[in-house]
Amino acid sequence: MQVEVSRRRFLQGSVAMSVVGGASVGVTNLLAGHGEEKGELSVTTKTGTSKATEVATLCEMCVNKCAALARVEDGIVTKLNPNPLFPKSKNMLCPRGNAGIQALYDPDRLKSPMIRVGEKGEGKFKKVSWAEAYDAILNGTDKFPGMGKILEEEQDNRSSFLFCAGEGMAEHTFKTFYSAFGSSNWLNHASLCLQTVVSGYGVTLGGYPESDLENAEYIIMAGANRAEAIVTPDTMDIFKRTKGRGAKLICIDPRFTNTAAKADKWLAINPGTDLAFVLALTFVVIKEELYNKEYVAKHVNGFDKYKINILDNNYTPEWAEKITGIQAKDIYQIARDFMAHAPKAIYYPGRRSTFSNNDFQLRRAMAIFQGLSGGIDTKGGLVFGSKLKLDPHEGLEPIYERAKARAVNKVERTKGQVGYSDCAVVSGGGSWVGWRNRYLENKMPYKVRGMFIYKHNPMMNMPNSAKTAQMFKRMDLVVAIDTMPSDSVMYADVVLPECHYLERTDPVKTFGGIEPSIAQRNKVLEPMFDTKPVIEIMGGLTQKISKPLFDISKKYDADIRDELANLNGKTAKEREAEVYEEFNLHKPFEHSQEYINQQMVQGTYGKDAVKSLRDNGVFYPDMDKYFKKLSGNEHQYYPEKHKSYTVNGGRAKTNTNKVECYLPNLTKKGVDSMPMWHEQYLFTVPEGKFRLLTGRHAQFTQSGTANNIMLRDLMHENYIWINRRVAKKRNIEFGDMIEVSSKVGKTTLRAYPTEKIGPNTVFFVHGFGEESEALTWAYKNGGNDNAVIEDIIEPVYGASSMHETNVEIRKV
Amino acid sequence: MARYGMALDYKNCINCKACEVACKEENGVLLGADKHRIWVGANDVDGEWPLLDIVSATFMPSQCQHCDDAPCQSVCPTNATYYDENSVVRVDPDKCILCSYCMNACPYDARYVDDRTMTVDKCNFCSDTRVARGETTTACQNTCPTKVRTFGDLDDPESEISELLRTREHFSLKAHLGTKPKLYYLT
Numbered sequence: 001m002q003v004e005v006s007r008r009r010f011l012q013g014s015v016a017m018s019v020v021g022g023a024s025v026g027v028t029n030l031l032a033g034h035g036e037e038k039g040e041l042s043v044t045t046k047t048g049t050s051k052a053t054e055v056a057t058l059c060e061m062c063v064n065k066c067a068a069l070a071r072v073e074d075g076i077v078t079k080l081n082p083n084p085l086f087p088k089s090k091n092m093l094c095p096r097g098n099a100g101i102q103a104l105y106d107p108d109r110l111k112s113p114m115i116r117v118g119e120k121g122e123g124k125f126k127k128v129s130w131a132e133a134y135d136a137i138l139n140g141t142d143k144f145p146g147m148g149k150i151l152e153e154e155q156d157n158r159s160s161f162l163f164c165a166g167e168g169m170a171e172h173t174f175k176t177f178y179s180a181f182g183s184s185n186w187l188n189h190a191s192l193c194l195q196t197v198v199s200g201y202g203v204t205l206g207g208y209p210e211s212d213l214e215n216a217e218y219i220i221m222a223g224a225n226r227a228e229a230i231v232t233p234d235t236m237d238i239f240k241r242t243k244g245r246g247a248k249l250i251c252i253d254p255r256f257t258n259t260a261a262k263a264d265k266w267l268a269i270n271p272g273t274d275l276a277f278v279l280a281l282t283f284v285v286i287k288e289e290l291y292n293k294e295y296v297a298k299h300v301n302g303f304d305k306y307k308i309n310i311l312d313n314n315y316t317p318e319w320a321e322k323i324t325g326i327q328a329k330d331i332y333q334i335a336r337d338f339m340a341h342a343p344k345a346i347y348y349p350g351r352r353s354t355f356s357n358n359d360f361q362l363r364r365a366m367a368i369f370q371g372l373s374g375g376i377d378t379k380g381g382l383v384f385g386s387k388l389k390l391d392p393h394e395g396l397e398p399i400y401e402r403a404k405a406r407a408v409n410k411v412e413r414t415k416g417q418v419g420y421s422d423c424a425v426v427s428g429g430g431s432w433v434g435w436r437n438r439y440l441e442n443k444m445p446y447k448v449r450g451m452f453i454y455k456h457n458p459m460m461n462m463p464n465s466a467k468t469a470q471m472f473k474r475m476d477l478v479v480a481i482d483t484m485p486s487d488s489v490m491y492a493d494v495v496l497p498e499c500h501y502l503e504r505t506d507p508v509k510t511f512g513g514i515e516p517s518i519a520q521r522n523k524v525l526e527p528m529f530d531t532k533p534v535i536e537i538m539g540g541l542t543q544k545i546s547k548p549l550f551d552i553s554k555k556y557d558a559d560i561r562d563e564l565a566n567l568n569g570k571t572a573k574e575r576e577a578e579v580y581e582e583f584n585l586h587k588p589f590e591h592s593q594e595y596i597n598q599q600m601v602q603g604t605y606g607k608d609a610v611k612s613l614r615d616n617g618v619f620y621p622d623m624d625k626y627f628k629k630l631s632g633n634e635h636q637y638y639p640e641k642h643k644s645y646t647v648n649g650g651r652a653k654t655n656t657n658k659v660e661c662y663l664p665n666l667t668k669k670g671v672d673s674m675p676m677w678h679e680q681y682l683f684t685v686p687e688g689k690f691r692l693l694t695g696r697h698a699q700f701t702q703s704g705t706a707n708n709i710m711l712r713d714l715m716h717e718n719y720i721w722i723n724r725r726v727a728k729k730r731n732i733e734f735g736d737m738i739e740v741s742s743k744v745g746k747t748t749l750r751a752y753p754t755e756k757i758g759p760n761t762v763f764f765v766h767g768f769g770e771e772s773e774a775l776t777w778a779y780k781n782g783g784n785d786n787a788v789i790e791d792i793i794e795p796v797y798g799a800s801s802m803h804e805t806n807v808e809i810r811k812v
Numbered sequence: 813m814a815r816y817g818m819a820l821d822y823k824n825c826i827n828c829k830a831c832e833v834a835c836k837e838e839n840g841v842l843l844g845a846d847k848h849r850i851w852v853g854a855n856d857v858d859g860e861w862p863l864l865d866i867v868s869a870t871f872m873p874s875q876c877q878h879c880d881d882a883p884c885q886s887v888c889p890t891n892a893t894y895y896d897e898n899s900v901v902r903v904d905p906d907k908c909i910l911c912s913y914c915m916n917a918c919p920y921d922a923r924y925v926d927d928r929t930m931t932v933d934k935c936n937f938c939s940d941t942r943v944a945r946g947e948t949t950t951a952c953q954n955t956c957p958t959k960v961r962t963f964g965d966l967d968d969p970e971s972e973i974s975e976l977l978r979t980r981e982h983f984s985l986k987a988h989l990g991t992k993p994k995l996y997y998l999t
Contacts, residue, residue, distance in 0.1 A: 043840075043842070043843065044836050044837050044839075044840045044841060044842070044843065045837075045840055046838070046839055046840025046941060047837075047838050047839075047840075047941045047942070048941075049940070049941070049944045049945050078837075079837050079838055079951075080837070081954060081955070082954060082955055091954070092830070092955060092956060092957040092959075093830060093834070093955045094828055094830045094955075094957055095828055095829045095830045095832065095833040097830070097955075098830060098833035098834045098837055098955060099833050099837075101837060227826035227827070227828070228826075228828075230828065230957065232957075235826070235957055235958070236957045236958055236959075239824055239826050239958045240821075240824050240958055240959065242823075243823045245823070256857055256861070256864050256869070258826055258827050258871075259826075260864075260866070260869075261827075261857070261866060261869035261870070261871065262826060263866065264866075265866075266864070266866060267862075268861065268862035325862070631972055632948060632949050632953065632962060632963070632964070632972055633953070633959035633962065634959070698826070698827070698828035698829065699828070699829060709843060710833055710836065710837075710843065711833075713836075713843050713844065713845055714829050714832065714833070714845075716845070723861060725860070754856065755856075755857060755859060755860050755861045755864060756857060756861065756864070757861060758861050758862065759861070
């Protein structure tokens with residue numbers, strides 16, 4: 001075979017290499033600090049041949065936490081290499097992991113604490129000391145009130161503060177602060193991310209499973225894109241085995257993704273209709289009795305009811321063909337092939353945002369289909385794996401009498417059954433968009449006036465950015481902890497700069513799976529600039545605010561007053577000191593991260609484990625015996641007989657240890673007890689409009705990496721995919737500027753006409769088009785999907801449905 | 813003394829470009845989409861949606877082929893391009909006069925101009941970085957998520973690459989030109 005590939009063809013992908021020059025407003029000069037010129041390119045450094053130190057750390061360019069070895073020469077990180085010892089990342093670093101150096105040396109990094117001096121959202125700050133920043137949080141300035149005033153006015157209702165965090169290793173530390181502070185308003189990325197898939201599998205199989213892609217022979221990957229949305233070890237395991245090399249991969253996606261390019265078969269599906277596809281697969285295996293009868297009899301609950309549901313509703317492949325656009329004959333074949341390969345067959349669960357309103361039921365249907373094959377908790381199927389335990393460390397969870405319960409509204413959902421106004425179930429991570437919209441519509445049961453954001457960018461990460469901006473503007477006090485001046489940081493009143501992940505040791509973490517291990521991020525360098533790890537930020541802040549806030553509680557909290565009145569033979573002062581200890585917010589932050597990590601590991605695994613985590617970044621029992629280098633590319637982590645393929649006797653992990661087809665309790669909340677199809681799930685797009693799809697990319701992680709100059713080298717900006725024939729009709733050529741608009745907003749980006757997408761859908765990568773002028777390279781670069789995506793809430797968990805928005809496009 | 817070559821299990825490639833970044837960071841290659849020693853070639857997929865030809869979308873990771881009979885070396889008027897002791901095609905920046913004959917002569921489009929050293933540069937199998945430090949893999953091999961590459965000594969019958977080439981079918985790019993590449997694509 002000969003394939004012509006030229007450098008020139010490669011270059012087509014990088015049109016418009018004009019450098020977005022230094023937009024210089026007051027704020028950017030301030031943020032640049034240290035006299036650097038804006039627009040100056042950070043550069044690569046050739047690694048040397050002389051002595052260098054290597055520090056074992058963990059990557060934080062995305063959620064995977066791959067193990068890396070940082071090469072340090074003369075105090076500079078010159079290279080990040082994969083750490084072969086970690087079974088989860090198996091000796092690899094993706095492009096983002098390699099580009100972590102450019103994030104470390106990004107000239108736009110937040111370099112010192114700042115407080116707002118301009119209007120909210122204007123991005124005008126002044127540089128202050130940490131002490132001044134903490135003081136501004138407690139006491140406010142002439143521009144904004146402090147925590148003290150707010151809590152005083154809200155009579156110690158700790159829930160008048162919202163805490164929200166993105167995913168990251170120090171999220172744990174931030175959450176420790178939230179727990180001690182005593183608010184009940186916590187929001188994280190879950191409802192913008194994997195809430196419905198985790199919950200759908202959770203209630204059906206009793207846990208969100210891993211996929212044994214190293215041993216599966218047949219894999220359906222629908223709506224998941226492991227070649228571009230890299231998940232370790234899945235991405236490494238699967239693509240070495242497709243294309244006639246042991247695993248057949250069926251890719252189901254409206255777009256021809258890089259995963260489709262690596263698949264044995266790709267079938268285009270109408271967006272949001274995967275549920276009909278799975279129901280039809282289920283119909284075939286029930287009708288033709290291809291399912292694992294013994295497994296179903298023993299380990300599946302409610303099968304008879306589900307069978308009636310599938311057969312009586314006549315979910316035939318012919319029925320599904322009209323809905324999904326996938327031919328009936330393909331559905332028959334896939335159902336038969338899947339069961340022929342079972343239990344070494346996987347309907348890949350995926351790990352992504354909620355795309356459509358039926359996502360929870362889709363995940364239930366996928367989990368049940370897997371259950372019918374018997375491919376659960378077994379080699380080559382879906383597995384639960386095992387996890388190495390870590391010892392707890394000291395936290396603080398005081399109860400404040402005046403702290404109100406979570407700000408949700410209850411309504412009667414079905415007769416006599418109380419539910420929530422915007423979704424059936426309120427999960428730990430909450431419904432972000434539901435919460436924001438209730439706040440804007442003045443439907444909160446009490447006033448929420450302040451918020452803390454950690455490593456989270458609500459301006460970019462959730463649908464309808466215009467509403468998020470309104471929410472920020474209405475908040476009396478916004479405190480942001482971040483490494484970069486993101487769009488959300490621009491709305492902060494006080495900015496607390498976190499150091500980069502290579503500049504800190506983070507909480508030790510256990511990684512479950514077939515080959516479980518514990519890993520630790522170790523500090524590679526001292527923090528540059530006036531930045532700190534979250535644990536030190538929280539330490540300093542709590543030292544400042546703890547006592548003054550306790551004094552407010554003393555006034556309003558009847559329980560505290562009772563406790564203080566009960567002297568127990570002590571002086572009032574002694575008693576107060578005693579009671580205060582239960583409310584001392586600083587207590588969880590008294591020790592260093594290194595000390596806490598040691599506490600979490602040493603008791604169970606001994607001193608050698610602590611040392612291994614520090615020196616090698618990784619530990620698991622018998623690692624010294626089990627770990628072997630097999631070749632330049634392959635390593636053994638566990639011998640085959642010690643891998644955790646089966647941990648629950650091949651059964652689900654639900655309370656009944658059975659796969660749950662039928663969940664009557666859901667009906668009480670107004671949710672179908674079994675997956676079924678409804679007319680409103682049909683995919684329709686009005687004439688002249690397009691369904692907007694969004695997604696991930698191997699070279700970028702949402703908005704978090706948008707300013708990374710090395711990654712921009714690989715893809716300068718995001719492009720909107722438009723079907724080539726449609727583009728031709730509309731006179732749209734590659735690189736033309738296109739305005740994309742919906743009911744809620746618009747954004748502009750360049751066109752990429754291609755046959756990789758159908759005529760009534762358009763797609764662009766999430767995370768581009770930031771509005772923060774302090775981001776030299778990300779500022780107004782490409783289009784922001786969330787400026788356009790409507791805030792449509794999935795009805796079960798209140799997750800954001802990302803693929804339910806129709807848009808218009810116009811050449812500008 | 814070795815004769816270095818590389819085998820590419822190209823069907824593993826997912827076009828993530830980890831190799832491109834690792835190469836730039838390891839070797840201090842300049843930023844810019846036109847400055848790279850290594851790349852993944854991708855053609856636009858053939859066909860009309862939804863009937864697309866998957867095979868036409870094959871990813872081809874590539875770099876300097878380190879030809880045994882390298883056209884870039886024979887046209888170089890100053891001998892800036894030379895074979896080092898490990899049969900790696902190298903460029904001496906002190907001798908390069910930027911005449912760009914080599915860029916035109918290379919059938920694989922493997923060369924680019926480094927504006928800093930004013931050299932027509934290209935992949936050197938990490939000879940002056942990793943290999944000089946005694947490492948046994950190149951940056952691109954080491955970082956690859958799906959382990960496309962195997963670097964090694966073709967003259968050593970015990971090496972992994974020799975074993976691969978003995979046991980797996982393989983082809984070279986533009987073999988008809990007679991350049992005798994030392995990059996081998998495994999089928």
